[in-house]
Amino acid sequence: MYRYDDIDQAVVDQRVAEFRDQTRRYLAGELSDDEFRPLRLRNGLYIQRHAPMLRIAVPYGLLSTKQLRKLAFVARTYDRGFGHFTTRQNLQLHWPELKNVPDILEHLATVQMHAIQTSGNCVRNVTADHMAGVAKDELDDPRPYCEILRQWSTLNPEFTYLPRKFKIAVTGSPEDRAASEVHDIGLHLQRDANGAIGFKVFVGGGLGRTPIIGQVVREYLPLTDLLAYCEAILRVYNRYGRRDNIHKARIKILVKSLGIAEFRKQVEAEFEGSKDFATQLDMAEVDRVRGFFRPHAYETLENIDAAHGRELEFQSWFRYNTREHKVPGYRAVFVCLKAHRHVPGDITSEQMEAVADLADRESFGLVRTTHNQNLLLADVRQDALYAVWQELKALGLAMPNIGTLTDMIACPGLDFCSLANAGTLTVADQIQQQFDDLDYLYDLGDIEIKMSGCMNGCGHHHVGHIGILGVDKHGEEWYQITLGGSVNGFSALGEVIGPSVPRDDVAPTIQRIVEVYRARREDGERFIETYRRIGVKPFKEQAYVQSPAAA
């Protein structure tokens, strides 16, 4: 993984010192709430329902075990002994005290971590495919480009006070596991006719109140133009993005109002007109950063049938919680943070430390965070899988449900977030209870549930096969259900099935929806495929039919 040099370390240390001073001035009454807000937000600090919330950056989801242990330490020392991994691969602490935050940041800086620009109207953490570097279908490892973008966007003088937040994702695989098409900029690695690496550039995707799939602004962007072109996009956005209405301030609204053709024209003109001063990316720097992401010292091994002759429970775990690796003899292993009766994405300090120990022994000392709020040990030898499973099982991190309905995404919801209209955690719990039978879950196969507690959409409900959106109805928590959303290589927004339902009806409604799928599916069709074939109508017809017992 990337290791800081003296420049990287100095940038982070400078920012810690600056934030310590800003916090001191706020606590001394020298800065008002309004003045402190944009300063703390640019350092990942929200004021939440119960306490400040600190969002710590995990750049493109890659953690060393040293970093993971430091997160465990920080969560134990300054919080309640657990943290919450988010859909953008970061870690949130929900109970730190404001006065301790500069100390937390100083601890993080000792292991090359920070909370810079994890919130606020600036360029956020750049995210990537969690299978980067090990996926068989990958054209090139996206992480060096993520790291370059991370550096370029960090405290970028021109683009730190944008109209609204700005999210970039990079994918190197056709199966877009980074959901890049619902980002402000989505970069798909491409090769040109000569085999040179570059990017297909998507712009203006996003979720929230106005969900939009990104559009192509440039079919092929040479690698060395990456920073200059991103500057052109951001400059057009910084100048002409709306600042009068927070709900219309994302770049997607600008792209939509101009139309992609006019937006492209403006970006290309800006790009051409800034050639002599735009930030350059030379191949020497690319090679320097690429050098940190070279393949591990894998052993020469054969693939084995690791599940052969093992108990059914291990076979299920092997099937659902591990993935094919491009190197024979290895597999990628999910550390499941979706145990039933458990808040999606939550992990205790003890679990973090145990996962770090396991990764040191079995996965080259690295752990990844995933867009789906799990962790991944990307490089586990197949002959170690059984022992790894036993350890994860003992830690409560081996629920064999990855990719199934209960591997759901949920934002923290009303229990923690001051923006939320409705709770998500109770509903998640009810769904997990309703679908507690693993055989039934396996029969349902791949189904993605994504749930948000408000229309800001942090739980990505628009792109869930089944989306759940919490709404406030006269002070009560109700839930709107959408079907047919997806992002992995076939981006679509979900369709609302009808009126929202009260909290306790969400899980039974989902049960009725998946029963339609079970009745109508053909030859191994996945839920989303049946939905695309038969449309929303049959689901609508059944979703609200109460069983006689329930009525």
Added chain:
Amino acid sequence: MSRVLRRHEFVDDDWVSLGEQPPAEGAVVIVPFARFREQADGWRAWKGPLGVRLSPPDRVEDLAADLACFSLVALEFTGPGEGRGYTQAKLLRKRYKFAGELRAVGHVKQDQLYLMSRCGIDSFALSSTENPEEALATLQRFKVAYTPGAPIPSLTRERFHG
């Protein structure tokens, strides 16, 4: 006379903003860009030093042809989240090679000075609540930067080049 932080020194502000009354001939005056455009020919014939004030939506392209008339461009920051002035500054310095004084006015707090400086702003009419010594110190805090920008004395290294 108010004070302004200009090229790392606090100095008396020798500029006056255009008020309702026409200025005395040869006065050192900052004219809002909209007022300049209303009577452009008159202002182009102005004898004394002339400054112009851009509000956030003003396009630097519209000013470019007259840039030689001005020895100062003031960029207005209307609130804590306003960020268009950073791009205006960058374009004035880099695309239009403006070499005169580039001044931040309006909501100008010590926490913005570093980023503003890197975009090429070299003078600051600080908000009245700001502590001048603290403000000056913020320009000493940063020793390295990732992206290229206008030089400031404390800053010795950059990762990327322009």
